[in-house]
Amino acid sequence: MDAVDDADKLPETAINEVTSFFESAPPLTDAAETEICLKEFVDRNTSLSGINGKANRVVCVTSGGTTVPLEKQCVRYIDNFASGHRGAASTEYFLKAGYSVIFLYRRGGCQPFCSLLPDDPLLECFTVADDSIIEMDPLHAETVKKAITETRAAVADGILLKLPFTTIFEYLQILQLISASLRGLGPSAIFYLAAAVSDFYVPWESMALHKIQSASGPLDMRLAQVPKMLSVLRNEWAPMAFYISFKLETDKDILLAKADMALKKYKMHMVIANELSTRKEEVIVVTEQEKVTVRRDSTQAGAEVECPLVELVVDRHSAYIKKVDA
Amino acid sequence: MDAVDDADKLPETAINEVTSFFESAPPLTDAAETEICLKEFVDRNTSLSGINGKANRVVCVTSGGTTVPLEKQCVRYIDNFASGHRGAASTEYFLKAGYSVIFLYRRGGCQPFCSLLPDDPLLECFTVADDSIIEMDPLHAETVKKAITETRAAVADGILLKLPFTTIFEYLQILQLISASLRGLGPSAIFYLAAAVSDFYVPWESMALHKIQSASGPLDMRLAQVPKMLSVLRNEWAPMAFYISFKLETDKDILLAKADMALKKYKMHMVIANELSTRKEEVIVVTEQEKVTVRRDSTQAGAEVECPLVELVVDRHSAYIKKVDA
Numbered sequence: 233m234d235a236v237d238d239a240d241k242l243p244e245t246a247i248n249e250v251t252s253f254f255e256s257a258p259p260l261t262d263a264a265e266t267e268i269c270l271k272e273f274v275d276r277n278t279s280l281s282g283i284n285g286k287a288n289r290v291v292c293v294t295s296g297g298t299t300v301p302l303e304k305q306c307v308r309y310i311d312n313f314a315s316g317h318r319g320a321a322s323t324e325y326f327l328k329a330g331y332s333v334i335f336l337y338r339r340g341g342c343q344p345f346c347s348l349l350p351d352d353p354l355l356e357c358f359t360v361a362d363d364s365i366i367e368m369d370p371l372h373a374e375t376v377k378k379a380i381t382e383t384r385a386a387v388a389d390g391i392l393l394k395l396p397f398t399t400i401f402e403y404l405q406i407l408q409l410i411s412a413s414l415r416g417l418g419p420s421a422i423f424y425l426a427a428a429v430s431d432f433y434v435p436w437e438s439m440a441l442h443k444i445q446s447a448s449g450p451l452d453m454r455l456a457q458v459p460k461m462l463s464v465l466r467n468e469w470a471p472m473a474f475y476i477s478f479k480l481e482t483d484k485d486i487l488l489a490k491a492d493m494a495l496k497k498y499k500m501h502m503v504i505a506n507e508l509s510t511r512k513e514e515v516i517v518v519t520e521q522e523k524v525t526v527r528r529d530s531t532q533a534g535a536e537v538e539c540p541l542v543e544l545v546v547d548r549h550s551a552y553i554k555k556v557d558a
Numbered sequence: 559m560d561a562v563d564d565a566d567k568l569p570e571t572a573i574n575e576v577t578s579f580f581e582s583a584p585p586l587t588d589a590a591e592t593e594i595c596l597k598e599f600v601d602r603n604t605s606l607s608g609i610n611g612k613a614n615r616v617v618c619v620t621s622g623g624t625t626v627p628l629e630k631q632c633v634r635y636i637d638n639f640a641s642g643h644r645g646a647a648s649t650e651y652f653l654k655a656g657y658s659v660i661f662l663y664r665r666g667g668c669q670p671f672c673s674l675l676p677d678d679p680l681l682e683c684f685t686v687a688d689d690s691i692i693e694m695d696p697l698h699a700e701t702v703k704k705a706i707t708e709t710r711a712a713v714a715d716g717i718l719l720k721l722p723f724t725t726i727f728e729y730l731q732i733l734q735l736i737s738a739s740l741r742g743l744g745p746s747a748i749f750y751l752a753a754a755v756s757d758f759y760v761p762w763e764s765m766a767l768h769k770i771q772s773a774s775g776p777l778d779m780r781l782a783q784v785p786k787m788l789s790v791l792r793n794e795w796a797p798m799a800f801y802i803s804f805k806l807e808t809d810k811d812i813l814l815a816k817a818d819m820a821l822k823k824y825k826m827h828m829v830i831a832n833e834l835s836t837r838k839e840e841v842i843v844v845t846e847q848e849k850v851t852v853r854r855d856s857t858q859a860g861a862e863v864e865c866p867l868v869e870l871v872v873d874r875h876s877a878y879i880k881k882v883d884a
Contacts, residue, residue, distance in 0.1 A: 299637070307754075307806070307834070308639075309636070309639070310637075311634070313634075313635065340666070340677070343678065346680070351666070353680045354672070354675070354680060354683075354706065355672075355706060355710075357680075359706070359710070360703060360706050360710070366694060366699075366703060368692060373692075376684075377686060379681070380680065380684050383681055384685070431777075432776070432777045449783070450780050450781055450782050451780070451781040452779070452780050453778070453780075453781065454777070455776055455779065457775070457776065480633070482629070482633065
C-alpha cells in the first residue's frame with residue numbers, strides 16, 4: 233500500500249510515471265477541437281448568472297468504463313461492465329440543481345434523460361401504421377418525449393457538453409484538457425469521477441502491433457498499473473476543485489476500508505462507496521467527518537439513488553465554496 | 559499448430575475439452591425457453607413452402623464479439639471490437655434471398671435493417687415541435703421507417719429469430735442448442751459464423767470470485783485456450799450442414815494462409831478472409847477449389863459487400879444441397 237501523498241509535494245516518481253504514460257500514449261484525435269469546445273463552454277457558463285444562484289458552477293461528470301487495448305491495431309481489449317448509468321442519472325440531477333455539466337462518457341454508454349428507455353428504443357417505442365406513418369407506442373410516449381426534449385434543451389442552452397471516450401488513453405487525455413479548462417474556476421468546479429477507470433494497461437510501446445495469435449498453449453499477459461492520475465489531477469491540474477470519487481467492490485468486507493483509504497490517499501472531499509449488488513438501491517458517502525448511507529426513495533416508482541446523492545453533493549459543495557471564499 | 563482432424567474420428571481429447579468446458583460453464587439462463595423458441599421457429603419454417611423456392615432453408619448467422627469474464631462477479635472482461643455489422647447486414651440479404659434466419663447476436667450490437675441509422679437514432683432522428691409533438695427529422699425519415707417496418711415484418715412473419723449473448727459461455731451454449739434444432743434439416747441449414755469468438759478464456763472454476771485488486775506491481779494473467787468448438791459443431795452436432803467461417807487478421811501476409819488452414823482443419827465449405835482495414839470494401843472467399851475476391855459495388859451509394867457475398871454463399875449452398883441430395 234502506498235504512503236499517503238503529501239498535498240504540496242507530489243512524489244517525483246508519480247509525476248514521472250504520469251509524464252511517461254502521456255508521452256507513450258497514442259495522440260488524441262481532435263485534441264485542438266476539444267480544447268476550443270471546452271473553452272467556449274466554460275466561458276459561456278462563467279458569464280451566466282446561473283439558475284438557482286449557482287453561477288459559475290461546473291461539474292465534470294465522468295461515466296462508463298475505459299477500455300485497455302491489447303493490440304495496437306486493436307482487435308482485443310479489456311473492458312469492464314460499467315453501463316454508465318450512475319454518471320448519466322447524476323448529470324440530470326446536477327442540471328436540475330443549476331450546474332453546468334461536462335459529461336465525459338464512454339461511447340455507446342447511457343445518456344442523460346434516457347435511463348427509462350428500453351434497450352433498443354427505436355424498434356421498441358415506434359410502430360408503423362398501415363398508412364406507413366411512424367407512430368409512437370403510447371406506453372413509451374412520455375419517456376421518449378422527455379428524453380428528446382430535455383437532452384436537446386440542455387445542449388441548446390449550452391449547459392451540457394458531451395465528450396465521448398473509449399480507451400484509457402483517450403479518457404485520461406480528455407480529463408487533462410477538462411482540468412485545464414476548469415482550473416480557473418477554483419472551488420466552483422466539481423470533479424465527479426464515476427467512470428470505471430482501468431487499473432491495469434498495456435503500455436503502448438510494448439503492445440503487440442498485430443492481433444495476438446492463438447497458437448498452442450495458454451496466453452500469458454503482463455499488465456502494468458495505470459499511474460495514479462487522480463493524485464496529479466487533485467494536486468497539480470486543478471487543486472482548488474471539489475473532488476468526488478467512487479469505489480466499487482463486490483466484496484462488502486473491504487469496501488469501506490478501501491473508500492477510507494482513497495479519501496486519505498487522494499485527498500478526496502467525498503468517496504462514494506458502492507457494492508456491486510446493491511448499488512442501485514444505496515451508496516455510502518464517506519467524508520473525513522462522517523459516513524452517510526444514501527438510499528433511493530423506495531416509496532416512489534422510478535426514484536433513483538442519484539437524486540438524494542446529488543442533493544448531498546451540492547450541499548457539501550456549497551459549504552466548501554463558502555469555506556474557501558471566507 | 560494442430561494436425562488436421564480426421565472427419566470421422568474427432569480426437570478424444572477435443573471432445574473431452576469441450577465436455578469439460580460446458581461442465582464448468584455457468585448454466586445458461588432461459589435454456590429451456592430458448593429451446594422451445596428454436597423448436598417452434600424451425601418447425602414453422604420447415605412447414606413453409608418458402609419464398610423463391612427456398613423451402614426449409616435456415617441460416618444461423620452469428621454476429622458480434624464474445625466477452626471473457628475475468629471475475630465471477632464480473633467487473634472486468636476481455637472483449638473485442640466487433641461491431642456485429644457483418645452479421646446484421648448479411649441477415650438482411652439472407653432474408654431477401656428467401657432464407658429464415660436465426661440471428662445469434664451480441665447484446666447491444668448492430669441489428670439487421672439498422673445499419674444506416676446514426677449512433678443514437680432516438681436523439682438524432684427525432685425533434686419535438688412547439689406543440690410538443692414528436693417529429694421525424696426528414697433527413698432520416700426513410701431510413702427510420704425502413705428499419706422499423708422491415709424488422710417488425712421479419713419477426714412477425716416468423717422468418718427471423720433473434721437470440722442475444724454476451725459471454726463466451728452463453729454464445730457456445732446457445733450455439734449448441736441451435737445446432738441441435740437445425741441438425742434435422744441436414745444440408746438445408748447453414749452456419750454462417752461471423753461472430754468474433756474469443757480464443758482465450760479464464761475457466762470458470764479458476765476464476766477470481768471478487769474484483770481483482772490493484773495492489774502494487776503489475777498484473778499477470780494466464781488465459782486458457784477456448785476448446786476448438788468448431789470441430790465438434792462441424793463433425794458431431796450438425797454434420798450435414800453447410801459451413802462458413804470467418805478469419806479476420808490485421809496482418810495481410812498471414813491472412814490467406816490462416817484462411818486455408820481453417821478451411822482444411824475444420825472442413826469448412828467456405829472461409830471468408832477479412833483484413834481489418836479493408837473489410838467493408840472487399841473480402842476473399844476461400845473454398846477448396848478457388849479463391850474469389852468479392853467487392854462491394856462502389857458505383858452505388860450505400861452498396862455493401864455483404865450483398866454479393868451472400869449471393870455467392872446462396873449459390874454455393876444450392877449446389878451443395880443438389881450434390882448431397884443426388
